[in-house]
Amino acid sequence: MALPLMPRDKILSGLDEIREAADLLPGLPMIRLLEYFDKNWMLDIDLWNVYGFDSRTNxxxxxxxxxxxxxxxxxxxxxxxxxxxxxxxxxxxxxxxxx
CATH class of the missing domain: 1.20.5 (Single alpha-helices involved in coiled-coils or other helix-helix interfaces)
Known part of the structure; x- marks a missing residue:
């Protein structure tokens, strides 16, 4: 997922597009990944969003x-x-x- 590279105000719409694509995939792995992501990472977007940063790596x-x-x-x-x-x-x- 390229969500960390998106402007903060576009992340929710980007995640919605990923959810729509995940609904078309067979099985539950992608849906489970998105549930995990919502539960653990969507609470503090500023923690992982690197849009506009000069250095995006660790x-x-x-x-x-x-x-x-x-x-x-x-x-x-x-x-x-x-x-x-x-x-x-x-x-x-x-x-x-x-x-």
Whole structure:
């Protein structure tokens, strides 16, 4: 669904078009998906609508997680290893801010 890319004032009409198309499909999977979407996501459209945003992806977050995972060196670090990593990360960010 491309609803997150639509202007906020067009989302409801776009969702109605998707519902009409879903009614023509056999079985219930699409209808169940739309029920789930209504129940969980239509309550706060601003949470997921990215119309007009310059960056529409979470690539920055994914890049940070990749960096974090590569620096921790373990799949399941113990709490002490994780705390040491977080301290080092805090120092790194402080240095960036000071520059």
């Amino acid at each position: 690539n920055i977050c994914e890049g940070y997680h990749n960096r974090m995972n590569s620096r921790i060196y373990r799949n399941h670090p113990n709490i002490w290893h994780f705390i040491d990593f977080m301290k080092a990360e805090e120092k790194r960010v402080q240095n960036i801010v000071l520059q």
